[in-house]
Structures are given as structure tokens and as C-alpha cells.
Amino acid sequence: MAENNKVYKDLGTELEISSSHQSSIDLKGSFSTQDIQTARLIFPIEKDKMPFPLSSLTASIYMKGNDFVLQDTCSINKDLSKVSYILDDDTIKHFGSVQAELYLRYNQGQSLSVHKFHFKIDQALVDQDLDVIYQVYIRDLEDVKAEYIANFENLDTELRQMLEGLRVEITGLEGDSDALSAKLIALEQTLIAMDALKKSGDTATGTINNTAEVGYTVSYGYLRHYVGVQTSGTTIRIQIGSSATSWGKYVDIVVGGTETVGDNEFCIFPISPTAAYAIGIAPVGTKWSKSIINGVEKVASNTTNMKSVVEIGRNKDIGFLGINGSNALTDAIVSSNDDFNNVLEFGRNYYISASAKNAPVAVGTDTAGSATAYVRSVSSIGQVYYHYNGRLFYRYMRNSPLAPYVTSKTDANGWVEFETVVGAQTKADKALSDAKTDATTKANTAETNSKAYTDSYFxxxxxxxxxxxxxxDTQSYTWNHANMKKGMYIEVVRYTVGTGSNDYGYFEIFVSKDFIERRLGKACWLPIPQSASGEKKAVKFAISGNVGTLTGYASNATSPDSAWAVSNLRID
Known part of the structure; x- marks a missing residue:
């Protein structure tokens, strides 16, 4: 069976390389004694929350359980930093609890324990009448070495036999150039008929079919070298090499700078004063790197790993295009209880059901529709939401962690609704209709009021x-301010102290309604015209509700202002 068509029952968890928390991990699952060649243990390996490099080492597993002890080598996926192991036909028959531990052994002699873990093998119904033979199987590096040596020896024998056969055939053809030429021509025609692509520089003219889960990648060497936190302005030299004694290209970078230093083959990205690692790009296959800070060298190996920036493949029966770690042009589901804050990957068509969280406030729980994301960076994402009834919304997510950008022009969840042509026309038509209705109503009211007006109103x-x-100041007069339209008329007459009003010198002073309302409580001087000594009347106005009040001042009863008296008060 081809590897791509094999089926596995996977059991495992992420294992963190650390001196803390070394108690055995419960994998919370079990295999069956009938899981033959399908029971697979699989472990992503991390250190400091980052994928752990698995170059220049072997991984082995030690297990013991019901009547068996086993030590064997594991498979390693360097690109994904994963270790896996498939239980063999004998081991899977030993039902019961299994205790195990994973080890990494480096080529230069170092080794470490990754983690202890445990799981169960359940006895299938069909196996309950069978006896299990005690098994002890220790397969270490020497076993593997012996096996490979035997294989190489067999291969060497086969190759020698093939070479000897070729020598005999060539000897037979040395005297027959025509036969040799015919064979070469036949070989050339066979190669042409195979229509095989060259490794580099060739052009495919037909369909290329790839059944792998990841069929095509574009990758680069991802360099990550520990330098420790350094102060701004510190110069760090990063150099790469093929061994601990053979060094090549280097770059000098200043902590706190904003520029990437280097070229397309080897460069280091800006290092902030809070970063502990120098990160950049190095040629794939680079084994060694070192930092030089203030004359102090720190050498490290396996600091460069291959990292994919473009991936084309499939996830089960769904194809995907991965760009810089994000999938594009694929389908995804956001369930009715999910969150618009999870609509984060470019190119996906997110189906939105009812009652999704963080939706536009205007739609309430009626959120059915679809959404897409436009990614500028991991901390800058735009979202477009298409409501099922034709409404269109947009919002901007920013910062780390991502949060909606809320302004006076957005709702509480950061959404802005786009206006459609139909919607705008509908609103314009309604506004016009409302304006016409309002204008007609006001005109009718004005006409009715005007007909009801009487001369008494004015x-x-x-x-x-x-x-x-x-x-x-002891004399006050009040009026109904609601009846005042223009203002107040104050009539004065010439006055002789001790005699009374004179029947001449009448004059009427007008004070506007606007003036009264603007100068409430203020001393207002009303000058008497044609007066020889600048005579005046000092007054003040007050309004409480609809009651207006006029009050004088004591100075009005003293000379020269006492030469005039108030004879009449009216409002208009």
C-alpha cells in the first residue's frame, strides 16, 4: 500500500523539552489489539514554545507493559519537528497499561529525555481467547548499525555483480559499434518516451499529478541564533559556517536599528532591545552559526531550519494554498456560536450562521451571511461581512492581540455599514417624502394660525x-411676557418736585423685547432726550416663567433725574 493511502490511529500530545513538569503525561486515549500497523504515537516537539530542531540526531522510545519491554527507534519529521512511532504486530497484542519515555540521541554523543507518558491498549473481543507471549525487544543504535551494514554489504555484492555483467556486455559490444549505436539510440528513445522532467531548468508540457498532502513548497533557511537581550546600540556580528572550524559570510547588525542587514541569501532582521534571538535567512543546509558581541563568541549548531513560505497541497479532500503560514482560497466554517474575531485568514469564505459574536450591532442576532479577511500583517486585518439580506459591513482589527478599531464613526464592535445604491435611493426617497409631508403640515399649520390671528394679537x-x-427701587410693575411681541414703551413727562406732573414735555421711550431678554437683572439707563442736565431713568428687568417685572432705582427720585416722572407703561 502506498504511504499516502495508509490509515493510522494517532495518539499523542505536544512534548515540551524542559527540566520542569517531568511527571508522566496521560495521552488520554487507547489502542486496540486489532490496530495492526495502524497504532501510531506522534509527538510535536517544542522548546520555549517554539518548534525544536531535530537535525543530527536519532529518536528512540522505551516502552514496558503487560508482559513486554521494548526499545526501538522512531521516525523523525524534521520540517514539522515531529517524532512518530508505529507499534509493531507483537507489541500491539500486549493489552493493558503501557509506560513509555521518549529520548533524543545526538550524533556527537549528547542525549536527553524528552518526556514520560502513558496510554492503554484495549483487548479486542476477537483476541480475548488468545495467550500473549512475554516479549523483550531492545533495538538500539548498534542494532540499527548492524542492520544497515548488512544491507550495505548486500547492496555492494549486487552492484559488483551488475558491474561485472556490464563489463561482459561492453566487451561483447566493443567490436560491434553498430550494435552499440543501436542500443544508445534505443535508450535515448526510451528516455524521450518516459517524458521525464529534469531536476532543474526543464519545462513540463502535460499534467503533473501529485498525491502527497503537501505537493509543492517554496522554502528558505530560517536562522534563529540565541544572543540574549542586549542594550540598544550594541553591535552584534552573526557568522555562518559549514563546521565549528570553517566559517564563511557574516553581517554586523546594531540592536535597536530598523533595517534588515545582508542580502537575499544571508541576512538578519532588525533586533529590538527586548529580543533574545537574532532571526534571519541563511542558505538551506547551514549547520553552524556564531555570534560575536564585544569580542565574546557564542557558537551554536542546528540553528537553521527549512521554513516554507508557499505550500500547495490538500487537507483530506480539501485543497489549499498556503502563503506565509496562512491558508488562502479554501473554505472554512464559523458556526452560529462562533466569533467574528476568528475571521482572520485571507482568501477563506467564512460561512456565518445566526447569533455569531461580535457582529454589527445593527443586525443583532440575525447574523446569517458570509465574511472574508484581508491580511496586511498579523496585527493588521480588515474584515468584510456580507449579510444575507444584502447589507455590507466592514471593520478593521489591529494590535496584538487583535482587537476591533472603534471610533466615533463605527459601532461598539468596530463595524461600519457600506451604503448600497438601492439603499441610498430608498433613504433619499424617504427623506424627500418626509420633507414634503413635513413642509405641507407646517404650511397648513401656518395657514391655520394666520387665519386665527386677530388684531388683538398685535x-x-x-x-x-x-x-x-x-x-x-420700591416700585415694580409686571406683565405677561408671553404677550410681548416687540417690546415695552415707557412714557415720561416733565415733573416739578413738590408740585407734580407738568402737562408738557411728553416723550415715549421704546425698549425692545430682545434687549430686555439679553439684559435681565442689569442696570439699564434710559436717557431723556433734549435734557439739559443729562437726566435719565435707571431701570432693570426680570423674567420668571411668563411673568416679566420692571423695577426702578432710588436715583430716579433724586436730582436731576427727579425732573421727570413715568406716566404710562405698555407692551407691544
Whole structure:
């Protein structure tokens, strides 16, 4: 069976390389004694929350359980930093609890324990009447070495036999150039018929079919070298080499700078004063790197790993295009209980059901529709939401962690609704209709009011008449301010102290309604025209509700202002 068509029952967890938390991990699962060649243990390996490089080492597993002890080598996926092991036909028959531990052994002699773990093998119903033979199987590096040596020896024998056969055939053809030429021509035609692509520089003219889960990648060497946190302005030299004694290209970079230093083959990205690693690009296959800080060298191996920036493949029966770690042009589902804050990957068509969280406030729980994301960077993402009834919304997510950008022009969740042509026309038509209705109503009201107006509405209203008062601070007069349209008329007459009002010198002073309302509580001087000594009447106005009040001042009863008296008060 081809590897791509094999089926496995996977059991495992992420294993963190650390001196802390070394108690055995429960894998929370089990295999069956009938899981023959399908029971696979698989472990992503991490250190400091980052994928752990698995170059220049072998991984081995030690297991013991019901009547068996086993030590064997594991498979390694260097690109994904994963270790896997498939239980063999004998081991899977030993049902019960299994204790195990994973080890990494480096080529230069170092080794470490990754983690202890445990799981169960359940006895299948069909196996319950069978006896299990005690098994001890220790397969270490020497076993592997012996096996490979035997294989190489067999291969060497076969190759020698093939070479000897070729020598005999060549000897037979040395005297027959025509036969040799015919064979070469036949070989050339066979190669042409195979239509095989060259490794480099060839052009495919037909369909290329690849059944792998990841069929095509574009990758680069991802360099990550520990330098420790350094102060801004510190110069760090990063150099790469093929061995611990053979060094090649280097770059000098200043901590706190903003420029990438180097070329397309080897460069280091800007290092902030809070970063502990120098990160950049190095040729694939680079084994060694070193940093030089203030004359101090720190050498490290396996700091460069291959990292894919473009991937074309499939996830089960769904194809995908991966760009810089994000999938594009694929389908995804956001369930009715999910969150718009999870719509983060470019090119995906997110189906939105009802009651999705962080939706536009205007739609409430009626959120059915679809959404897409436009990724500028991991901390800058735009979202477009297509509501099922034709409404269109947009919002901007920023910062780390991502959060909606809320302004006075957005709703509480950061959404802005785009206006459609139909929607705009509908609103314009309604606004026009409402304006016409409002204008008609107001016109009718104005006409009705105008017909109801009478001359009395504009007629003057007398507050007091036939007076002969100084209008001192103890004298006040009130009126209904709602009836005032224009203002107040104050009539004065010439006055002789001790005699009374004179029947001449009449004059009427007008104070506008606007002036009264703007100068409430203020001392207002009303000058007497044609007066020889600058005579005046000092007054102040007050309004409480609809009641207006006029009050004088004591100075109105003293010379020279006492030469005039107030004879009449009216409003208009």
C-alpha cells in the first residue's frame, strides 16, 4: 500500500523539552489489539514554545507493559519537528497499561529525555481467547548499525555483480559499434518516451499529478541564533559556517536599528532591545552559526531550519494554498456560536450562521451571511461581512492581540455599514417624502394660525396708566411676557418736585423685547432726550416663567433725574 493511502490511529500530545513538569503525561486515549500497523504515537516537539530542531540526531522510545519491554527507534519529521512511532504486530497484542519515555540521541554523543507518558491498549473481543507471549525487544543504535551494514554489504555484492555483467556486455559490444549505436539510440528513445522532467531548468508540457498532502513548497533557511537581550546600540556580528572550524559570510547588525542587514541569501532582521534571538535567512543546509558581541563568541549548531513560505497541497479532500503560514482560497466554517474575531485568514469564505459574536450591532442576532479577511500583517486585518439580506459591513482589527478599531464613526464592535445604491435611493426617497409631508403640515399649520390671528394679537397692552411716579427701587410693575411681541414703551413727562406732573414735555421711550431678554437683572439707563442736565431713568428687568417685572432705582427720585416722572407703561 502506498504511504499516502495508509490509515493510522494517532495518539499523542505536544512534548515540551524542559527540566520542569517531568511527571508522566496521560495521552488520554487507547489502542486496540486489532490496530495492526495502524497504532501510531506522534509527538510535536517544542522548546520555549517554539518548534525544536531535530537535525543530527536519532529518536528512540522505551516502552514496558503487560508482559513486554521494548526499545526501538522512531521516525523523525524534521520540517514539522515531529517524532512518530508505529507499534509493531507483537507489541500491539500486549493489552493493558503501557509506560513509555521518549529520548533524543545526538550524533556527537549528547542525549536527553524528552518526556514520560502513558496510554492503554484495549483487548479486542476477537483476541480475548488468545495467550500473549512475554516479549523483550531492545533495538538500539548498534542494532540499527548492524542492520544497515548488512544491507550495505548486500547492496555492494549486487552492484559488483551488475558491474561485472556490464563489463561482459561492453566487451561483447566493443567490436560491434553498430550494435552499440543501436542500443544508445534505443535508450535515448526510451528516455524521450518516459517524458521525464529534469531536476532543474526543464519545462513540463502535460499534467503533473501529485498525491502527497503537501505537493509543492517554496522554502528558505530560517536562522534563529540565541544572543540574549542586549542594550540598544550594541553591535552584534552573526557568522555562518559549514563546521565549528570553517566559517564563511557574516553581517554586523546594531540592536535597536530598523533595517534588515545582508542580502537575499544571508541576512538578519532588525533586533529590538527586548529580543533574545537574532532571526534571519541563511542558505538551506547551514549547520553552524556564531555570534560575536564585544569580542565574546557564542557558537551554536542546528540553528537553521527549512521554513516554507508557499505550500500547495490538500487537507483530506480539501485543497489549499498556503502563503506565509496562512491558508488562502479554501473554505472554512464559523458556526452560529462562533466569533467574528476568528475571521482572520485571507482568501477563506467564512460561512456565518445566526447569533455569531461580535457582529454589527445593527443586525443583532440575525447574523446569517458570509465574511472574508484581508491580511496586511498579523496585527493588521480588515474584515468584510456580507449579510444575507444584502447589507455590507466592514471593520478593521489591529494590535496584538487583535482587537476591533472603534471610533466615533463605527459601532461598539468596530463595524461600519457600506451604503448600497438601492439603499441610498430608498433613504433619499424617504427623506424627500418626509420633507414634503413635513413642509405641507407646517404650511397648513401656518395657514391655520394666520387665519386665527386677530388684531388683538398685535394690539398694545397697557400695564399702567395715568401715573406720576419717579419709578424708584420700591416700585415694580409686571406683565405677561408671553404677550410681548416687540417690546415695552415707557412714557415720561416733565415733573416739578413738590408740585407734580407738568402737562408738557411728553416723550415715549421704546425698549425692545430682545434687549430686555439679553439684559435681565442689569442696570439699564434710559436717557431723556433734549435734557439739559443729562437726566435719565435707571431701570432693570426680570423674567420668571411668563411673568416679566420692571423695577426702578432710588436715583430716579433724586436730582436731576427727579425732573421727570413715568406716566404710562405698555407692551407691544
Amino acid at each position: 394690539a398694545s397692552k397697557t400695564i399702567a396708566s395715568n401715573l406720576a411716579i419717579y419709578l424708584s
